Amino acid sequence: MPRVSDEHLAARRRQILDAARRCFRRDGFHNTSMQDVIKEAGLSVGAVYRYFPSKNDLITAIAQSVVGGAEGLFAELAAADPPLPLVDALDRALTYVDTQTGPDGVLPLAIQVWGEAQRDPALAEFVGRTYASFRNHFTTLARRAHAAGELPADADPAAVGAALFALVPGYVLQRILTGSPDRATYLAGVRALLAGPRP
Amino acid sequence: MPRVSDEHLAARRRQILDAARRCFRRDGFHNTSMQDVIKEAGLSVGAVYRYFPSKNDLITAIAQSVVGGAEGLFAELAAADPPLPLVDALDRALTYVDTQTGPDGVLPLAIQVWGEAQRDPALAEFVGRTYASFRNHFTTLARRAHAAGELPADADPAAVGAALFALVPGYVLQRILTGSPDRATYLAGVRALLAGPRP
DNA sequence: CTCCTAAAAACGAACGTTCGTTCTCTTGGG
DNA sequence: CCCAAGAGAACGAACGTTCGTTTTTAGGAG
Numbered sequence: 001m002p003r004v005s006d007e008h009l010a011a012r013r014r015q016i017l018d019a020a021r022r023c024f025r026r027d028g029f030h031n032t033s034m035q036d037v038i039k040e041a042g043l044s045v046g047a048v049y050r051y052f053p054s055k056n057d058l059i060t061a062i063a064q065s066v067v068g069g070a071e072g073l074f075a076e077l078a079a080a081d082p083p084l085p086l087v088d089a090l091d092r093a094l095t096y097v098d099t100q101t102g103p104d105g106v107l108p109l110a111i112q113v114w115g116e117a118q119r120d121p122a123l124a125e126f127v128g129r130t131y132a133s134f135r136n137h138f139t140t141l142a143r144r145a146h147a148a149g150e151l152p153a154d155a156d157p158a159a160v161g162a163a164l165f166a167l168v169p170g171y172v173l174q175r176i177l178t179g180s181p182d183r184a185t186y187l188a189g190v191r192a193l194l195a196g197p198r199p
Numbered sequence: 200m201p202r203v204s205d206e207h208l209a210a211r212r213r214q215i216l217d218a219a220r221r222c223f224r225r226d227g228f229h230n231t232s233m234q235d236v237i238k239e240a241g242l243s244v245g246a247v248y249r250y251f252p253s254k255n256d257l258i259t260a261i262a263q264s265v266v267g268g269a270e271g272l273f274a275e276l277a278a279a280d281p282p283l284p285l286v287d288a289l290d291r292a293l294t295y296v297d298t299q300t301g302p303d304g305v306l307p308l309a310i311q312v313w314g315e316a317q318r319d320p321a322l323a324e325f326v327g328r329t330y331a332s333f334r335n336h337f338t339t340l341a342r343r344a345h346a347a348g349e350l351p352a353d354a355d356p357a358a359v360g361a362a363l364f365a366l367v368p369g370y371v372l373q374r375i376l377t378g379s380p381d382r383a384t385y386l387a388g389v390r391a392l393l394a395g396p397r398p
Numbered sequence: 399c400t401c402c403t404a405a406a407a408a409c410g411a412a413c414g415t416t417c418g419t420t421c422t423c424t425t426g427g428g
Numbered sequence: 429c430c431c432a433a434g435a436g437a438a439c440g441a442a443c444g445t446t447c448g449t450t451t452t453t454a455g456g457a458g
Binding site: 026027028029030031086108111112114115116117118119124127128131132135149150151152154155156158159160161162163164165166167168169170171173174176177178179180181185186188189190192193194195196197 | 225226227228229230285307310311313314315316317318323326327330331334348349350351353354355357358359360361362363364365366367368369370372373375376377378379380384385387388389391392393394395396
């Protein structure tokens, strides 16, 4: 059975995905043709179609890797010991955002995935589940901050988690669409909000 | 000079834009063909091309109306007299969001525009300017809240404006992608955050 | 009012291109 | 020597747009 090594197969797959990512980033999912991806990968039509049976499979694979990429970080922030103060956790989340907003980052692609999720129910399901999971991590974070006295006694951790989580895509969008503010300024704004009324 | 009335021309234009909006909402900008729009509008190829010389003009017209639609509301919130408490202003912004997240709302389309802005520099420029303007309204809001003693003495209104504004797209995204939380829960989370540490 | 006319508005067949995908053929490693 | 891996010509469908033709319109003449 003259097959090539599994590493070779995995490498080819990655080669195609990397090429697709560059194309999708540059031209969007639907303004990228299969020919574009094929040329970018330096392969032939047949080779690419051996690994991905349709363009939609390629889009789905990229989309899932893009939106799922932050799961590890958010889980880590929620599980940190001792519990992270809310602003510190947010700082670390936004630091990650800063590494991923440039031309090689995944976040410009993530924005495109949000749009794509509105036409592709399967993708919508995946994105919905993933982001609900992200929010759950922030809820955990809020619950632990609550236990540490960082929140009012009657605060609902799930509600706080949703508000806290919202600050992440809210920052992503401003960075990518308007180019500002920088992380330090944004965090100062969050801190001022959290500090409450003038004493 | 046998032309048709200006109202007729405007109505035709609106008829085409409405059809395009429905199509774009359903299939996305680039999975909608001109034939789709033409059929949805109940017109002919030539008629549509008389009003919009290319598909991109149609996309741009829709995109601009979609992202510009909230300018009036945000300006109003910033100018309210007496100054709105921050949470009340946010409540009104999110109430607007709730009216625009359904199938007929503009926000699902706005998400697609965010993606489109990454491939179309002219659109990116427009979206960037518009959202910077939205943020400025929130900065005004923050400045007036600051003057009213609602924020720490050393708070930077521009930074607070950015953080506050972020809570809007953060809510939009969660509503559209995950279906939750509802506005009341979300606002409770924001309130708990703003209330600061347990007394 | 009715008719005529010139231009605007609307129509829709047709064009060349590009799309995603299929399929046959070649190649080279086990 | 065999069969998976890769190559690339070819396909029908669909794309955005053009353009010659037909219909509708407003206003002036009778």
